[in-house]
Amino acid sequence: MHKNHILSVIIVLIYAFSEVGQCTHLKGTFKSNEFFKFLIKYGFQKTDPHQPEASHGYIFGNITSKSQLPFPITFAVLDRMYFLDYYKNRVINNRDKACKRMFTKLKTRAYDEKCSVDGKDYLRRIPCPKGKLCSDEDNQWNVVKGHQFTYVIEDFKQPSFWYLSMVACYLNTSTCEYQEYKTYTPYEIDYDIWLVNGNPNNSAFNTLTYQFSFDRQNTLELYLVFWLCYMVLVPLQCHAVKTQKHPVTKLFTASLLLDFMALCLILVHNLRYALNGEGYPKIAMAGDIFDILSRTSFMLLLLLLAKGWAVTRLELTWKPLVFAIWLCYGIVHILLYVWNLTEVDIIEDIDEYQTWPGWLIIVFRTLIMIWFLYELRTTMLYEHNTQKLNFLLHFAASSLVWFIYLPILALIALHVSALWRFKFLLGITYSADCFAYCVMAHLLWPTRSEQYFLLKGPSSADLEELDEFNEAPHIVNNSYTSMSSINSFEICKYDDPQKTKLILD
Numbered sequence: 001m002h003k004n005h006i007l008s009v010i011i012v013l014i015y016a017f018s019e020v021g022q023c024t025h026l027k028g029t030f031k032s033n034e035f036f037k038f039l040i041k042y043g044f045q046k047t048d049p050h051q052p053e054a055s056h057g058y059i060f061g062n063i064t065s066k067s068q069l070p071f072p073i074t075f076a077v078l079d080r081m082y083f084l085d086y087y088k089n090r091v092i093n094n095r096d097k098a099c100k101r102m103f104t105k106l107k108t109r110a111y112d113e114k115c116s117v118d119g120k121d122y123l124r125r126i127p128c129p130k131g132k133l134c135s136d137e138d139n140q141w142n143v144v145k146g147h148q149f150t151y152v153i154e155d156f157k158q159p160s161f162w163y164l165s166m167v168a169c170y171l172n173t174s175t176c177e178y179q180e181y182k183t184y185t186p187y188e189i190d191y192d193i194w195l196v197n198g199n200p201n202n203s204a205f206n207t208l209t210y211q212f213s214f215d216r217q218n219t220l221e222l223y224l225v226f227w228l229c230y231m232v233l234v235p236l237q238c239h240a241v242k243t244q245k246h247p248v249t250k251l252f253t254a255s256l257l258l259d260f261m262a263l264c265l266i267l268v269h270n271l272r273y274a275l276n277g278e279g280y281p282k283i284a285m286a287g288d289i290f291d292i293l294s295r296t297s298f299m300l301l302l303l304l305l306a307k308g309w310a311v312t313r314l315e316l317t318w319k320p321l322v323f324a325i326w327l328c329y330g331i332v333h334i335l336l337y338v339w340n341l342t343e344v345d346i347i348e349d350i351d352e353y354q355t356w357p358g359w360l361i362i363v364f365r366t367l368i369m370i371w372f373l374y375e376l377r378t379t380m381l382y383e384h385n386t387q388k389l390n391f392l393l394h395f396a397a398s399s400l401v402w403f404i405y406l407p408i409l410a411l412i413a414l415h416v417s418a419l420w421r422f423k424f425l426l427g428i429t430y431s432a433d434c435f436a437y438c439v440m441a442h443l444l445w446p447t448r449s450e451q452y453f454l455l456k457g458p459s460s461a462d463l464e465e466l467d468e469f470n471e472a473p474h475i476v477n478n479s480y481t482s483m484s485s486i487n488s489f490e491i492c493k494y495d496d497p498q499k500t501k502l503i504l505d
Contacts, residue, residue, distance in 0.1 A: 024211045025277035026061075026193040030166045032073065033186035035098075036090045039164040041346050042195045043214030043419055044153045054199050057153030059164070060144040061193035063134070065127035071170040072125035072135070073181050073189070076163075077151050082106060082122070083163040087347060090167070095180040099169035103178040107171070115176035124149055126166070127189045144200050159214045159419050163347070164193070194277065211277040215422050220274060222423070223267045226430050230260045233434075237441050244446035246453055248310050251301050252444055256437055258294035262287045292337060296330040298436070299368070302399050306372045308379035311388055311452055325368060332361050349418035351425060353410035362407050369403035388452040391443060398439040405432045 030037045044057030059077060078086060082105060092098035103110075111119035121136075128134035128148040137143055143150045153162060166189070168181040197214065198205035209217045234256060241253040265287030273279030303326065309316045316322065340352040352358045373396075380392050409428050416424050443449070 024195045024213070024273075026164075026191065026195075028191060030189045030191065031186050032069075032168045032181055032183060032189070035095055035168045035180075037166045038087075038346075039166065039191075039193070040195065041161055041163050041213075043159055043161050043216075044155065045197045045209075045214045045217070046159050047154050047156050049156055052154070054202055054205070055197075056199060057162075058144065058196050058198070058200055059151040059153070059162075059193065060147045060149065060200065061191065062148045063124075063126045063128050063189060063191045063193070064130050064148075065187060065189045067187050069127065069181075069187050070183065071181060072127070073166065073168050073170055074178075075124040075126045076106075076122060076165050076167065077124075078106075078122055078163050078165075080161055080163070082109065084347070087163070087165075095168075099167070099178040099180050102167065102169065103171075107176060107178060112171060112173075112176075114173050115171065121151065125170075147194075161215075161349075161419070164195075166191075196277075207274055211274055215419050217423075219423055219426055220267075220270045222427055222430065223263065223270055226434055227263055227267055229434055229438075230256075230263060233438060233441060234260050240441070240444070240446055244449065244453075246310065246449070248301070248305065248453065249444055249446075249449070251297065251304070252440055255294050255297040255301060256441075258290050258297060259433065259437065262290035262294060265290065288337060289334075292330070292333050295433070296326065296333060298402075298433075299329060300326045301440075302402075303368075303372060303375070305395060306376040306379065306399075308383070311391070312379055312383050325371075329361075329364060329368060332357070332364055336361050351413060351418075351421055353406075353413060358410070362410055365403065366407055369400070372399070372403065385452065391449075391452045394439075395443055398436060398443075402432060402436040 024040075024042065026039055028039075045055060048055040063075060076083075076086065085105060086102045089098055089101035092101060106122060108116055109119050110116060110122040112123075124134050124136050126134070132148070133140060133143055134149040137149055142152075153160075169178045170181050171177075172179050194200070195213075196205075196210050197212070197217070198210045208220055212219070237253050237256055241249050265283050269279040269281070269284035269287065300322075303322055304316065305311065307313075307316060307318075307322065336352060336355075336357040339355065339357045344350065344352070344355055353362060376392065376396050380389060383389055383392065405428065409425065413421055413425055
């Protein structure tokens with residue numbers, strides 16, 4: 001029932017938010033009564049002075065309509081300096097006033113043959129006539145073959161973000177003011193636009209970076225590297241779980257498989273994206289959900305081991321509390337993901353951990369880490385087996401690294417440019433997760449874990465007797481060296497294999 005509920009949540013999220021996301025090949029329809037439509041935020045790479053033509057950014061495509069519009073409306077391609085002021089004024093209720101405010105700077109900075117001959121090429125009049133170039137294109141050799149318009153983005157100083165949008169405003173050439181496009185019948189405009197880093201006319205472009213926004217370039221290589229690591233780790237762990245069928249090993253293997261499935265789905269999306277600029281958004285979203293489930297299940301494993309489950313005791317104490325904390329963390333994690341998709345304005349140069357749900361999950365994770373350390377310390381105080389203590393010490397060190405890296409990473413990311421932040425967060429996050437899985441696979445390897453796992457526990461009566469023995473004052477207070485006064489312990493089995501006793505020589 002619990003598994004079915006989780007699967008239902010995954011399916012609902014995938015379908016509910018499948019339209020959320022962006023690609024470099026944009027297809028869609030803009031209705032004039034929408035007034036404003038934001039299309040995409042895209043990072044263009046720095047132009048290489050030695051190969052300028054091959055390293056320019058390009059925006060090209062077709063924008064047409066089945067109807068004949070009385071006045072052409074506006075397609076805007078703006079850098080951040082002009083876009084922020086233009087964007088914030090779109091919400092003014094009086095749309096005629098909104099048009100004037102949105103284009104206050106642009107009407108003198110954007111080129112127009114009558115009103116601003118010294119301006120730059122920021123705006124286009126749309127729709128373009130079918131089968132012909134847009135009216136603002138004066139040289140067909142500057143336009144990518146088979147398309148109606150082309151922008152060339154050149155920046156020799158640094159990479160930069162550019163923003164594409166459509167707005168139902170038009171330029172009144174008699175007054176050189178922008179006005180609202182008013183009509184009783186809304187018109188539909190179809191667009192098919194490409195954004196790439198590299199010359200589309202040059203077949204020698206880099207397939208791994210051509211379609212990707214600058215802030216996502218080289219992430220495909222990162223996914224491939226970690227996929228190769230998991231291709232070694234996953235078969236080894238599958239062999240381990242077949243050799244040692246233990247609850248801890250099974251839970252760890254499930255968490256690892258979820259993470260591997262997530263990586264495979266995201267990799268498939270990115271490989272396809274590199275080819276067509278669209279990818280498989282639904283598959284990528286499913287990968288993100290599996291990634292969340294893998295991390296929450298791994299956290300559950302850490303909490304269970306911290307309480308000594310299957311290592312120092314067979315029965316788990318405070319079971320409702322443990323599972324309640326785990327469930328709350330999972331819910332908050334999924335809510336953060338949904339919030340990041342739906343509520344965070346892409347215009348803002350922030351990541352998911354710079355929002356209040358992001359800070360909430362970091363605080364929650366830190367509190368869980370503190371509780372984890374407390375439970376682990378309590379477990380170690382009641383443990384006297386050297387091999388088990390050695391396991392718990394190594395387990396504590398690796399787990400603490402996994403718990404603490406995210407709060408530190410979130411603080412560092414505050415000072416990293418948005419152009420580099422996604423790659424930085426992705427690289428560190430996947431490295432930390434992969435390291436944690438490798439260390440845990442090492443600690444739980446069958447030939448090693450059989451020394452400290454309670455594979456076949458004694459009966460409940462004998463467990464109580466064993467607990468009383470462990471908690472006896474002369475056992476708790478004495479150190480391991482003082483126990484050398486006890487000559488030896490021998491475990492003898494009666495005829496009934498379910499009962500054991502401790503015999504002191």
